[in-house]
Amino acid sequence: MKKISEAVVRRLPIYLRFLNELHVRNIQTISSRDFGERLGMNPAQIRKDLNYFGEFGKKGIGYDVPYLIEKIQQILKLDQTIHVALVGAGNLGHALCNYNIYLKSNMKITAVFDDFPEKVGSQINNLIVQPMSELTKTVQSQAIRIGIITVPASEAQNVADAFVKAGVEAILNFAPSIIKVPQEIKVHHADFTTELHSLAYYLD
Amino acid sequence: MKKISEAVVRRLPIYLRFLNELHVRNIQTISSRDFGERLGMNPAQIRKDLNYFGEFGKKGIGYDVPYLIEKIQQILKLDQTIHVALVGAGNLGHALCNYNIYLKSNMKITAVFDDFPEKVGSQINNLIVQPMSELTKTVQSQAIRIGIITVPASEAQNVADAFVKAGVEAILNFAPSIIKVPQEIKVHHADFTTELHSLAYYLD
DNA sequence: TAGATTGTTAATCGATTAACAATC
DNA sequence: TAGATTGTTAATCGATTAACAATC
Structure with a gap:
């Protein structure tokens, strides 16, 4: 696997926190466009960051919030104690x-x-x-x-x-x-x- | 004046803290080489960072510690309350x-x-x-x-x-x-x- | 003077953003 | 199908590092 830059890793917890907020508000899906808008980030950056770790989105749809939460937790090893x-x-x-x-x-x-x-x-x-x-x-x-x-x-x-x-x-x-x-x-x-x-x- | 990047500004307090340590230990002069060594940074970066704000060093000698402390404090506006x-x-x-x-x-x-x-x-x-x-x-x-x-x-x-x-x-x-x-x-x-x-x- | 070290340009490296084919 | 949005490449932008002339 290619080396992931520290800048990317530092953004993941921010993504995760935002996704948890969406989840609490029962929002099921988010596009990188809305994602970026809310976080003041470039949508391409968000797509690229996530894509280092896998294809988590659906073309034409966006990202499934609970699924993406699960994936980022795994990446950050926050699924273990x-x-x-x-x-x-x-x-x-x-x-x-x-x-x-x-x-x-x-x-x-x-x-x-x-x-x-x-x-x-x-x-x-x-x-x-x-x-x-x-x-x-x-x-x-x-x-x-x-x-x-x-x-x-x-x-x-x-x-x-x-x-x-x-x-x-x-x-x-x-x-x-x-x-x-x-x-x-x-x-x-x-x-x-x-x-x-x-x-x-x-x-x- | 050209726009100073945030990365540069964030390093200044680290430089300042290190210089204060040197000052306490009565070290009068520091070269960018030793400076970088102690902070795990590239000496060229330190010279370049400081040079955005003026010519604080002396060729062949290095930087005068108390003088540089004073200058960085001014840059960061830490000379005022x-x-x-x-x-x-x-x-x-x-x-x-x-x-x-x-x-x-x-x-x-x-x-x-x-x-x-x-x-x-x-x-x-x-x-x-x-x-x-x-x-x-x-x-x-x-x-x-x-x-x-x-x-x-x-x-x-x-x-x-x-x-x-x-x-x-x-x-x-x-x-x-x-x-x-x-x-x-x-x-x-x-x-x-x-x-x-x-x-x-x-x-x- | 000779050695050391800055200031600064040029080269490199890496990160961000734009663009678009693929596809849901 | 048409519209939307991803995944991903290419282009851009910016930051770091190397190199060296100037000079103390």
Whole structure:
């Protein structure tokens, strides 16, 4: 299979979310034209993106919404349960644990870690905060595949190293710092300080 | 001046953060080669990016760190005080209010809004949560220029509309939904659900 | 001066969009 | 059938990288 560019992969979750909205509103079929219109995207791009993975549409008709949802979920591997661990039980960590996303997909934060003594043992939702010394054991016993980092920048690399050693396959880093990992580990950054700073450029 | 692409603007805060690290470590000069090495980027790209805005380097020497910091801050308008408002005093809103970014730049969250009766009047740091009915008045009296949305997806468009009406120039949307605004308003999305979902694609 | 490194053009690479034959 | 819309190629557009003259 030809290599799919990251730009394409990043659009799939946006497509999926939109399709779920359509589904809730009982819309059965969508054309790439309407699809693009609603998302502010070029319809050819949407057709091309989807076509990397298969022929999901019907000529003259469009795309069947429930079918396309199913297909994109498969592509993104969201049809299987994916366990996620989070390190850093601060405000941001709490916010993420409480978020409802995980209900829609089968992604779920199943373990939380922090090394501050006053945090260890405390409860977030139904999860008990564990010390970092438990990380490897828990990642392995719970088959955790994705790690989220919500610690200060100065600690991010240490946490990343611990995640990699424990065997996670991907990391979402919220700390405002670049982390180095082996190339087979996928890292995304979700750093709102850089978002805010780049927004400032566009002020008059 | 030629139009600067968004890709370039998004890299500037990353450069700035790295330069600040160098500055803290008392490093006075950096070449684009070392710069690129440390950030995993092509040195020509860094030179080209910076050169859109001026000739900040010295041939044969490299870039003066404090000078380049100053210049990038000017480009990003981070040399002036920028007031930010946040709507949605939930967990995520709390996390952002507590974040320390704002100390490094002159960006500061100076007002928080929420329409839940039990939230209104409560205190976050030294800010009192105001009802949405106060938004326009406060945005104008405090000269707020950027709005942050941390409400559920179903409310995001309403909040965006209120921000636009009140006169903000840019919006950072954390809700997992696309918001429509007039084209002169700049919007960035900081949606970690799509980040997590696209990460899943790369799992084995 | 010689070595290093920028600024910048030209070449390459990749992503987006237009166009249209195929076909429902 | 006629109209609509996909799948997909070709054209365009834009971003990244290589290369090198200028110069500190």
